[in-house]
Amino acid sequence: MTTLIVIDQPPYGSWAGRDALDMTFSLAAFDQPAAMLFLGAGVNWLCKGQAADAVGQKSVAKNLSAAALFGVEQILVDAQACAQYGLEFDDLLPGSTPSESISETLSQFSRVVFAG
Amino acid sequence: MPQPLSYTLVITGAPWATQAPQTALSFAQALLKAGHRIDRVFLYGDGVHLASALSAPPSDEQHWPRLWSEFLSGNNITAVACIASALRRGIVDKTEQARYELTASNLRAPFEIAGLGEWVEGNLKSNRVLYFHGTH
Numbered sequence: 367m368t369t370l371i372v373i374d375q376p377p378y379g380s381w382a383g384r385d386a387l388d389m390t391f392s393l394a395a396f397d398q399p400a401a402m403l404f405l406g407a408g409v410n411w412l413c414k415g416q417a418a419d420a421v422g423q424k425s426v427a428k429n430l431s432a433a434a435l436f437g438v439e440q441i442l443v444d445a446q447a448c449a450q451y452g453l454e455f456d457d458l459l460p461g462s463t464p465s466e467s468i469s470e471t472l473s474q475f476s477r478v479v480f481a482g
Numbered sequence: 483m484p485q486p487l488s489y490t491l492v493i494t495g496a497p498w499a500t501q502a503p504q505t506a507l508s509f510a511q512a513l514l515k516a517g518h519r520i521d522r523v524f525l526y527g528d529g530v531h532l533a534s535a536l537s538a539p540p541s542d543e544q545h546w547p548r549l550w551s552e553f554l555s556g557n558n559i560t561a562v563a564c565i566a567s568a569l570r571r572g573i574v575d576k577t578e579q580a581r582y583e584l585t586a587s588n589l590r591a592p593f594e595i596a597g598l599g600e601w602v603e604g605n606l607k608s609n610r611v612l613y614f615h616g617t618h
Contacts (some may be wrong), residue, residue, distance in 0.1 A: 369605065381616075385494070385527045388566065392598035420553065477605070482495030482527050482615040 368399040370475035371392065373408040385412060386481035387429055392452060392461040394436035401440040403471060404432065404462075409447045409482075410457045427459055434461060442471055488519045490604030490611045494544045497546035498539065498542035500616020501598050503532050507550060509612070514557060521608045523554065523561040524601045525593070530563040530615075533593035547590055554592050562600045 371390045372382040393400040404411050411426050418425040433441060445464040448455075455464065465471045472478060491510060510520055516532025537547045539606070554561045560610055563573060575595050579587040589595060605611055 375485075382527065383496075385567070389601065392602050393605070396599060396602045398602060405551075416490075453555060477611075480614065480615070480618060482613070 367477060368401050368474070368475060369393055369477040370403055372403045372405055372478060372480045373411060374405040376407040377411045377416070377482055378421055378423055382481040383408060384426065384429070386479070388428070389479065391432070391436050394438055399417060399439050401442065401475070402438060403442040403444070403465065403468075404447075404448050405444045405468060406420060407451075408454060409443055411440070411452055412462050413471055414457055414459055421422055430459065444468055453469050485518045486519060487609040488521050488607065489513060490522050490534055490601070490608040491520060491614065492524045492526060492601065492604075493524055493532060494525075494527040494613045495614060495616025496531040497537070499528065500541035502529065502614040502616035503546045503550060504544070505616075506614040507546070509555060510553065510571050512557075516560075520559050522549075522558070523559060525561070525563040525567070526568050526601070527564075528571070528586075530568045530571055533561070533568070533573055533590050535564040536588045542547065544565065551590050551592060558589035562596045563589070563593050564601070565595050565597050568589060568595055 372387050373386050375382045377383060385386045390400045390402055416425050441462050442465045443462045445466050491506055493502050493506050495502045513520060532547050532550055534547055539545055551566045574584055574587045575589040
């Protein structure tokens with residue numbers, strides 16, 4: 367049963383998303399199927415060209431790039447939120463799949479975990 | 483009476499900053515009263531502050547770390563603070579104190595410090611996993 371981890375927090379204003387990413391990788395490390403959904407302000411996680419060192423942090427995009435290696439099944443992204451933040455599909459990290467209907471996406475998973 | 487279920491409770495909100503520990507405690511008490519079982523309580527992120535032995539709120543306020551530890555000990559429930567979250571926030575047991583050569587340890591019994599693997603196990607074993615964030 368695949369667990370969907372939802373990140374709806376911006377990448378550098380809150381640690382909640384990083385905690386959620388650690389949860390995703392832990393599931394994958396224990397061979398439990400996991401997928402991720404970036405929602406609302408969380409879509410900024412997927413933005414290319416992040417300069418995290420400017421705020422003294424490690425790039426979340428770099429952490430996230432290990433997702434495929436860990437065997438995370440899908441990286442879903444809220445298409446409507448991308449439009450709100452002015453992000454075109456080409457602006458997003460490779461491997462992201464746009465979701466047009468969040469309610470439909472959520473209904474496909476029986477285990478859903480929101481970042482705190 | 484409905485079929486008893488087993489639960490893992492995850493607390494990510496800190497005491498006195500969010501209502502998460504309080505809501506989770508009321509829920510946990512109600513679960514046992516209804517005949518359900520709690521496999522494990524997992525503290526994550528700011529939730530690890532609940533495992534501090536050094537919290538000293540004013541005497542006319544509820545002492546959430548103490549109330550939680552009494553509930554856990556009284557009902558033989560395992561409670562784990564995530565090691566990565568705990569170390570960042572200065573919640574350490576004697577082992578971690580020695581490892582990082584720190585001046586003190588402050589983990590409140592019966593809490594233990596362990597990794598996210600405990601949370602993964604909760605996902606596998608428990609019928610339900612519930613999250614108490616305090617924000618959403």
